[in-house]
Amino acid sequence: MDISRIRALRGPNLWTRQTAIEAIVHCEPDERSLANMPGFEATLRERFPQLGAWRRAPDDLSLAHVLKLTALALQAQAGCPVSFSRCTETVEPGTYQVVVEYTEEEVGRRALKAAERLIAVARGLDTEPFDIDKLLLDLRELDEDLRLGPSTGSIVNAAVARGIPFRRLTQGSLVQFGWGSRQRRIWAAEVDSTSAVSESIAQDKDLTKNLLRAAGVPVPLGRPAESVEDAWAAALEIGLPVVVKPQDGNQGKGVTVNITDREHLELAYRVASEYGQPMVERFLPGADFRLLVVGDKLVAAARRDPPQVIGDGVHTVAELVAIVNADPRRGDGHATALTRMRIDDIALARLKLQGHSPDSVPAKGERVVLRNNANLSTGGTATDVTDDVHPEVAARAVAAARMIGLDVCGVDVVCDNVLRPLEETGGGIVEVNAAPGLRMHLQPSYGKGRAVGEAIIDHLFAPGDNGRVPVVAVTGTNGKTTTARMIGHLLGQQGLRVGMTNTDGVYVNGRVTDTGDCSGPKSARSVLMHPEVDAAVFETARGGILREGLGFDRCQVAVVTNIGAGDHLGLNYITTVEDLAVLKRVIIQNVAPNGYGVLNATDPHCVRMAEVCSGQVIFFAADGRHPVLATHRAQGKRSVWVEDGQIVAAEGQERHTLPLADMPITLGGRIGFQVDNAMAAVAAAWGLGVPWDVIARGLGSFVSDVASVPGRFNVMDYRGATIIADYGHNADAMRALVAATNAIPAQRRYVVISGAGDRRDSDIREQTQILGEAFDEAVLYEDACQRGREPGEVTGLLRQGLDGATRTQRIDTIQGEFLAIDTALQRLHPGDLCLVLIDQVEEALQHLRQRCANPLPVTA
Numbered sequence: 001m002d003i004s005r006i007r008a009l010r011g012p013n014l015w016t017r018q019t020a021i022e023a024i025v026h027c028e029p030d031e032r033s034l035a036n037m038p039g040f041e042a043t044l045r046e047r048f049p050q051l052g053a054w055r056r057a058p059d060d061l062s063l064a065h066v067l068k069l070t071a072l073a074l075q076a077q078a079g080c081p082v083s084f085s086r087c088t089e090t091v092e093p094g095t096y097q098v099v100v101e102y103t104e105e106e107v108g109r110r111a112l113k114a115a116e117r118l119i120a121v122a123r124g125l126d127t128e129p130f131d132i133d134k135l136l137l138d139l140r141e142l143d144e145d146l147r148l149g150p151s152t153g154s155i156v157n158a159a160v161a162r163g164i165p166f167r168r169l170t171q172g173s174l175v176q177f178g179w180g181s182r183q184r185r186i187w188a189a190e191v192d193s194t195s196a197v198s199e200s201i202a203q204d205k206d207l208t209k210n211l212l213r214a215a216g217v218p219v220p221l222g223r224p225a226e227s228v229e230d231a232w233a234a235a236l237e238i239g240l241p242v243v244v245k246p247q248d249g250n251q252g253k254g255v256t257v258n259i260t261d262r263e264h265l266e267l268a269y270r271v272a273s274e275y276g277q278p279m280v281e282r283f284l285p286g287a288d289f290r291l292l293v294v295g296d297k298l299v300a301a302a303r304r305d306p307p308q309v310i311g312d313g314v315h316t317v318a319e320l321v322a323i324v325n326a327d328p329r330r331g332d333g334h335a336t337a338l339t340r341m342r343i344d345d346i347a348l349a350r351l352k353l354q355g356h357s358p359d360s361v362p363a364k365g366e367r368v369v370l371r372n373n374a375n376l377s378t379g380g381t382a383t384d385v386t387d388d389v390h391p392e393v394a395a396r397a398v399a400a401a402r403m404i405g406l407d408v409c410g411v412d413v414v415c416d417n418v419l420r421p422l423e424e425t426g427g428g429i430v431e432v433n434a435a436p437g438l439r440m441h442l443q444p445s446y447g448k449g450r451a452v453g454e455a456i457i458d459h460l461f462a463p464g465d466n467g468r469v470p471v472v473a474v475t476g477t478n479g480k481t482t483t484a485r486m487i488g489h490l491l492g493q494q495g496l497r498v499g500m501t502n503t504d505g506v507y508v509n510g511r512v513t514d515t516g517d518c519s520g521p522k523s524a525r526s527v528l529m530h531p532e533v534d535a536a537v538f539e540t541a542r543g544g545i546l547r548e549g550l551g552f553d554r555c556q557v558a559v560v561t562n563i564g565a566g567d568h569l570g571l572n573y574i575t576t577v578e579d580l581a582v583l584k585r586v587i588i589q590n591v592a593p594n595g596y597g598v599l600n601a602t603d604p605h606c607v608r609m610a611e612v613c614s615g616q617v618i619f620f621a622a623d624g625r626h627p628v629l630a631t632h633r634a635q636g637k638r639s640v641w642v643e644d645g646q647i648v649a650a651e652g653q654e655r656h657t658l659p660l661a662d663m664p665i666t667l668g669g670r671i672g673f674q675v676d677n678a679m680a681a682v683a684a685a686w687g688l689g690v691p692w693d694v695i696a697r698g699l700g701s702f703v704s705d706v707a708s709v710p711g712r713f714n715v716m717d718y719r720g721a722t723i724i725a726d727y728g729h730n731a732d733a734m735r736a737l738v739a740a741t742n743a744i745p746a747q748r749r750y751v752v753i754s755g756a757g758d759r760r761d762s763d764i765r766e767q768t769q770i771l772g773e774a775f776d777e778a779v780l781y782e783d784a785c786q787r788g789r790e791p792g793e794v795t796g797l798l799r800q801g802l803d804g805a806t807r808t809q810r811i812d813t814i815q816g817e818f819l820a821i822d823t824a825l826q827r828l829h830p831g832d833l834c835l836v837l838i839d840q841v842e843e844a845l846q847h848l849r850q851r852c853a854n855p856l857p858v859t860a
Helices: 040-047 063-077 105-122 132-146 150-161 196-203 205-214 228-238 262-273 317-325 345-353 391-404 452-460 480-493 521-529 542-548 577-584 604-612 627-634 672-687 692-701 731-742 761-771 793-801 817-825 841-853
Strands: 002-009 020-026 085-089 095-101 166-168 174-177 184-187 222-224 242-246 256-259 278-282 287-294 297-305 308-310 367-369 381-384 408-415 428-433 471-475 498-502 505-508 511-515 535-539 555-560 591-600 616-623 639-643 646-651 654-659 714-718 721-726 749-753 777-782 810-815 833-837
Touching: 002 105, 002 542, 020 063, 020 105, 040 105, 063 085, 063 095, 063 105, 063 132, 095 105, 105 132, 150 166, 150 174, 150 452, 166 521, 184 452, 196 205, 196 391, 205 222, 205 278, 205 391, 205 428, 222 228, 228 242, 228 262, 228 278, 242 262, 256 262, 262 278, 262 345, 287 391, 287 452, 297 391, 297 452, 308 317, 391 408, 391 428, 471 480, 471 672, 480 498, 480 535, 480 555, 480 672, 480 692, 498 521, 505 521, 511 521, 521 535, 521 542, 542 577, 555 672, 577 604, 591 604, 591 672, 604 616, 616 627, 616 672, 627 639, 639 672, 646 672, 654 692, 672 692, 672 731, 714 841, 721 731, 721 841, 731 761, 731 833, 749 761, 749 817, 761 777, 761 793, 777 793, 777 817, 793 810, 810 817, 817 833, 817 841
Parallel strands: 471 535, 471 555, 498 535, 555 591, 591 616, 616 639, 721 833, 749 777, 749 833, 777 810
Antiparallel strands: 002 020, 020 095, 085 095, 166 174, 174 184, 222 278, 242 256, 242 278, 287 297, 287 408, 297 381, 308 367, 408 428, 498 505, 505 511, 639 646, 646 654, 714 721
């Protein structure tokens, strides 16, 4: 078994809406059925007892199938919530596409490699020691390291439940919710509307107390200390007992409470110094409460108890701690509901004050406290008291958060209870926290969890707001770039700042932010991350879907211009037009429930996509009597067609008309494929709710020039001759271009063409077979990249396609695109027409513009 390629599909893809690892796996003949490998399955299950049952016909599983099932089971046993896997044999016998869902990419990749090795071990091909328990532990720890922590995770889960898209911007807790100009960001439990000033204030505990005191909020007396002597002096000024803590600490680090003598204070000062400038403040007796404020509301409250054990008269303190730490809810860091207790210098000092050491055996029922501060991060526990909080206590917490300027604020209160106002209990607010941990409210040790993630999302997004900007995905064999640009133009006419990707680059509000072929998911994600994007239009090419999936989870409108005879067939196991249609329909499958799929009614492959559209369908066709369109119209559904020189859009009794004479790109309706592109754009804009007067104005101002749609039927004048530059590169495009150029009068017709080497021989020949019926002379050239072909091979295939041509009488083969263009231009006379099928779009268009400005002398 050989794995030749592994890809991470990070968005909805050919196989699933979930993220997945895709591998190309080749199996030798004896590896294609378990019947050829007696004893293998039993050995594998002995090595991996948790493998689980397999659904299968008798003995029909190949090692590729075993690989995907094992990789999925490894992730599941490591605690990853995965359930999807698939194995499909390709057209190459013994070669399979294996797809396995993942939730964390690195975990998925490692699980696949581990499954490969496990299979090798079970077959006796790998004799190195293999410890399945250690492997599962490593996978589990890797998953815990990579996945979002409980605080950030709860906010993300709340967003997903509301249909708000999210994207992790780092491996940490920086997360974007929503898209474009409607996005919001969080960092753990801190939101983007919280200023750096407010965060800095919250970190300075002395400044925080001074501000809260000015707002009338009860706080303990205290001040920073410059030395141990100064700290002891401050303690005597304030009055023992006291608390020593870092002035800018967090998570309870370096905090020591209930200090009653100098020895304890000196130890506490040294510990606090490790985290920042120590400060001393009055110790408030009572319980430790954390109140969570979001916006102007108290949404949760918990009483936090310090880490402690209860004696049983048998076990030592250290043994009791080990017993408590055995609770599966306890772990290291913040990934689990509770944190393990630890016996450190602070704990030893606290034990000493109680007359204990780690080796002491406490009496039965005796409560032994390991440290006085009750942070969960130091091993404490939490009890939910949200329903007990007195309105005055809640008001003080909200006032503290507003005074500091925190949108999400953890307010630490010390008092006997929260049932009465702080002024009555002698309690006070001892700290506020800018990025509070949420796990004590999500999974308290006692009591019910609170929906704090939902509260934060509700603060970020108003009811009914999902943070999305309109997204249009456009795919097809031909016309997708022009259609995408036209849709972007219509949205721009509405006053929206449009982000657009296509095979020419990335555009944001008319500015080029990237160049090259940007029709893949990476470019789409960059647009959705841009804060100035009000709407997005994505040309969605087959390569990006195969390579990584979609760059978005769903779109408001998906457009499939056509499938026709297909293109790029024979690559990446897409060998038939039907394969290509299944791939391109991915965008239709991921239309929002209230969105629209725009489909070409004249293309049977597009028509079949309507069955899988998760929204509604708008069909378009030039002929309003086409059976598919006519049926759709009869059902009162949205349809677009051409009638009496106008594009007609109708739904039931609603009807709108747009004269083709007012659309420059169609040359008054003479350019058939541009009429198709215009209908697709009209349907997409209709699906987005663009006003009809805006659609009409946009179609009237959209022209097929080099600036608007470079390389897409750009018409130029060359001393009285017509030059048409186009990037067409498949048989369907040739047919459309022949029909379009035939609509333009000309005395003599020339074509300049090359071919992409990654097409099939028959595809390359078919292009010139079509052109040979419509052009008098042909100039063939080799493009910049032959894509694996030998020199002269592509032009040889093009020449073969012209064998027996009914019209083409002269054929020249030229080395180099620009020289080929010049050769044709030198033969043009006024009234002639030359179709130039360009390869290097930007460079070739620039060359043509220069030649139009400075014509070459005419030659025979």
